[in-house]
Amino acid sequence: MDKLSTNKHISGQFNAELEDIRNRVLAMGGLVERQLEQALDALGSLDAELAKKVIDGDHKVNSMEVSIDEECTRIIAKRQPAASDLRLIIAISKTIADLERIGDACVRIAKAALEKRNNNQQPLLVSIESMGRHATRMLHATLDALARMDADAAFELHKEDARLDKEYEGIIRQLMTYMMEDPRSIPGVLDVLWAARAVERVGDRCKNVCEYIIYYVKGKDVRHTSYEDMERDLHL
Amino acid sequence: MDKLSTNKHISGQFNAELEDIRNRVLAMGGLVERQLEQALDALGSLDAELAKKVIDGDHKVNSMEVSIDEECTRIIAKRQPAASDLRLIIAISKTIADLERIGDACVRIAKAALEKRNNNQQPLLVSIESMGRHATRMLHATLDALARMDADAAFELHKEDARLDKEYEGIIRQLMTYMMEDPRSIPGVLDVLWAARAVERVGDRCKNVCEYIIYYVKGKDVRHTSYEDMERDLHL
Secondary structure: OOHHHHHHHHHHHHHHHHHHHHHHHHHHHHHHHHHHHHHHHHHHHOOHHHHHHHHHHHHHHHHHHHHHHHHHHHHHHHHOOOHHHHHHHHHHHHHHHHHHHHHHHHHHHHHHHHOOOOHHHHHHHHHHHHHHHHHHHHHHHHHHHHHHOOHHHHHHHHHHHHHHHHHHHHHHHHHHHHHHHOHHHHHHHHHHHHHHHHHHHHHHHHHHHHHHHHHHHHOOOOOOOOHHHHHHHHOO | OOHHHHHHHHHHHHHHHHHHHHHHHHHHHHHHHHHHHHHHHHHHHOOHHHHHHHHHHHHHHHHHHHHHHHHHHHHHHHHOOOHHHHHHHHHHHHHHHHHHHHHHHHHHHHHHHHOOOOHHHHHHHHHHHHHHHHHHHHHHHHHHHHHHOOHHHHHHHHHHHHHHHHHHHHHHHHHHHHHHHOHHHHHHHHHHHHHHHHHHHHHHHHHHHHHHHHHHHHOOOOOOOOHHHHHHHHOO
16 A cells, blocks of 8 residues: 555545544534423423433433543544644534533423423413524524534524523513512522523523634634624635 | 754743643633632622723633633644643643633622612622632632642532532522512512522532543543542542
């Protein structure tokens, strides 16, 4: 075997490894997306069994994070990647940390579904569920942008988070009014408040993943920068 | 210059780079620690000017995160580190993400200090401040363990977080009682609730950093594992 074909072989293996790790992140994203959908289903229908299933399922998300992270380190040590290959590994290792935290948010939402509720609280849960569906669409689109490594889509999604934040603020106001009108409901409503906050954090996590996509594609760290700067970086 | 001395030179430079990046993380940790202390001072004395100073100071924390992260990537690409050198870089790049989030928690605490409060709310703020001092000590000890890369200290601190969580639960109960007794106070008390949650999250972040210290020293990812397993890994 001459040197060139050895290199080709090695590079072919390396590409396969990168492809494999990308697929694993997308699989982890798919699992987290299902967890989020089921947590919201459980909250909407107060289905305790489904809620428990989501809570039990979180360990799968956790172990995917650990094993993908291990693989990232192994690839860095073995392949000594540079430039865009290295950026891909870094983007992936950051993405899985955010996906894992979305998994934690799903547990938080599922726990709110386990509490006994009186009928008066139903409208609150409907609001959270609706906001949650918005967050689910955002997560789905983010995973889609990640699969295609689409920086433009990531930039649009990044802006979407502000709308989710607005929806969240409205819900918090609604919860405050509710508590003020019926102070005995406060302990139960606080669970709903934590669930609302968990949903809002899903949007933040998606925003983070969008930043990693832009980092990978454009080679530019856009965290903590304004939209104007980000847009300029995108179209350079 | 013969090959050996070139290698020595390169390795000496590499060591200097690793040393430099460790120092930068510790400097970032020191800054975050000051931010936390000042945010709690501001909350305890309702000092709006100090609170604003903390909020304005967060951009320094953010830019340190970005520049240290960039340096981590540069070192990986240029030096192709393996084994413990690579673990050090990975531990650092994860640590700065948690430090940055502690910085965000400081902003949240400082914001609660900006709200107008009636005298009745003073006891609530004292509870948060006291819990905050506990979190500050935990952060200080975590940074100390990081400076010495002391896995045993990291393990002890990791357990400490459970005590902070207990303190947090007590405060939440106190806040609930307060809101139930005086429903008009609810909007103001919710700010205090977010501040309490931010303090509780500081403990979680410290716990994460402790896990990275153990990862660096022992070469073992102990996230999502039980104390028993962690202790076994530590003493293998």
